[in-house]
C-alpha cells in the first residue's frame with residue numbers, strides 16, 4: 192500500500208529526488224511544471240504529483256525507483272501526440288531532453304533517444320540518402336509510434352516501423368535498465384514491438400533505415416463524392432507496393448485559413464507517397480487524375496525530408512478525439528463512408544491503404560497484429576468545446592456503419608482518447624493480448640506503468656496496489 196509520508200518526510204523525499212536527477216524535477220505548483228506537462232493534445236491536462244524531465248536512462252531509473260518505492264503510477268510523455276487521458280497522479284516522466292540521434296550509415300541504422308521526433312531522424316538519415324519508416328506528421332515521437340506498430344509513408348513497401356526495431360533499452364518496474372534484443376530478452380523483444388508502453392520506459396531504440404532519399408507524392412483534392420472514393424478504392428487493388436496512399440474525407444469550414452478552392456466544401460484529400468522515381472510515380476497516379484475535377488494538386492517530386500507535405504496534417508497543438516477499425520475489405524463501402532460526413536458534428540473520416548509489406552510477417556515475430564487487414568478506417572474530430580461523450584457516440588456510429596467490412600481489430604496508435612478496457616484487447620491479434628497480459632504479470636505485476644491505452648490493472652487479476660497521494664484524496 193502507499194507509503195504515506197508526512198508532509199515533512201514527503202518534502203525530504205522530493206528534495207532527494209530532485210538532487211538525484213540530472214535533468215529537472217517539477218512538483219505541482221513549481222514554475223516550469225505547466226510547461227513540462229504540456230503536449231500536443233490539448234484535451235485535458237496532465238496533473239501528476241511530479242514531472243521528472245529525464246535527461247538520461249539513469250534519470251528514468253531514479254524516477255521509476257522513486258515511484259515504485261511509494262506505490263505511485265508512472266506515465267511517460269514525449270510529445271503528447273498520443274495522449275489518451277489526463278494523468279492525474281504519480282510520476283510523469285518527460286523524455287523531451289533525451290533527444291540523441293546517431294546514424295550509422297554503414298549499418299543503415301539509427302539510435303533514437305526516447306524524446307526524439309521523427310523529423311530529427313529524417314534529417315540525420317537524409318544526409319546519407321536514407322530514411323526511417325516515419326509517419327504522416329514527422330513531429331510525432333519516434334519511440335511510441337514504433338512501439339504501437341507505426342504505419343508510415345513507406346509502409347506498403349517496407350512494412351511496420353516496429354519491424355525495423357533492432358534493439359531497445361528499457362527501464363522496468365524493478366528499476367533495472369535492460370538491453371532488449373531477440374537474444375537477450377526474447378519475450379520483451381516480441382512484446383515491446385506492438386505492445387506499447389506496457390512493460391516499462393524505453394530510453395532509446397536502434398532502428399533500421401531504408402534507402403529512400405526522394406518521394407513522388409502529395410495530395411489530390413476532390414469533392415467528397417462516393418464515386419471518387421470508389422475510384423480510389425478500385426485503384427488501390429492494382430497499385431505496386433512502392434505506392435502507399437490514403438484518403439481523408441474532411442468537411443472544411445468556410446474560414447480564411449482554408450485555401451480558397453477547398454473552403455466550405457466536403458473534400459476527399461487523396462494522400463500519395465510513391466517510393467520511386469517521379470516518372471514511374473506519375474504513371475501510377477495518372478488514373479486518379481481522371482476520377483473527377485481536381486480542386487487542388489500538390490503532387491511533386493520531393494526530398495523525403497519534406498514528407499510532412501504528403502498528409503499536410505495540422506502541426507499546432509489542439510484538442511482532438513478519434514478512433515479506428517481495421518477493414519478486411521472496403522469494396523462497395525464508398526456510399527456508406529461518405530454518408531458519415533452528413534453528421535452535425537465535425538467528423539473527419541480517413542482510409543489508409545494497407546497490404547504489401549504490412550501484411551508479411553516480420554523476420555523476428557512481434558506483437559503487431561491484424562496484418563491481414565487491407566485498410567485502416569479512422570474517424571477523428573477536433574474536440575475543442577465539444578462533449579466527449581457525444582463525439583464518442585458519433586464515432587462509434589461510424590464504426591457500426593462499417594461493421595460489415597471490419598475485421599474486429601483496431602490500431603491503438605490511432606486511438607485518440609481512452610479506448611476503454613473492453614476494446615484494448617482488439618488492438619492485438621487473438622491470443623497475443625493474453626500473452627502480453629501474462630508477461631505484464633511477470634514484469635510489472637503491480638501495474639506501475641499506466642500509459643495511453645495500456646493493459647488495465649483489472650486484467651492482471653490482482654488488486655491494484657498502486658495509489659498515489661492524489662488518488663487517495665479523491
Ligand SMILES: Cc1cc2nc3c(=O)[nH]c(=O)nc-3n(C[C@H](O)[C@H](O)[C@H](O)COP(=O)(O)OP(=O)(O)OC[C@H]3O[C@@H](n4cnc5c(N)ncnc54)[C@H](O)[C@@H]3O)c2cc1C
Nearest residue numbers: 269270271272273274326327332335341342388393642643
Ligand atoms: C497528427 C498525428 C499524426 C499521426 N500519424 C501517424 C502515422 O502516420 N502512423 C502511425 O502509426 N501513427 C500516427 N500517429 C499516432 C502516433 O504514432 C501515436 O499517437 C504515438 O503514441 C505518439 O507518440 P508520441 O511520443 O508523439 O506521444 P506521447 O503522447 O508523448 O506518448 C504516447 C504514449 O506512448 C507511451 N510512451 C511514450 N514514450 C514512451 C517511452 N519512451 N517508453 C514507453 N512508453 C512510452 C506512453 O504510454 C504515452 O502515453 C499520429 C498521431 C497524430 C496526433
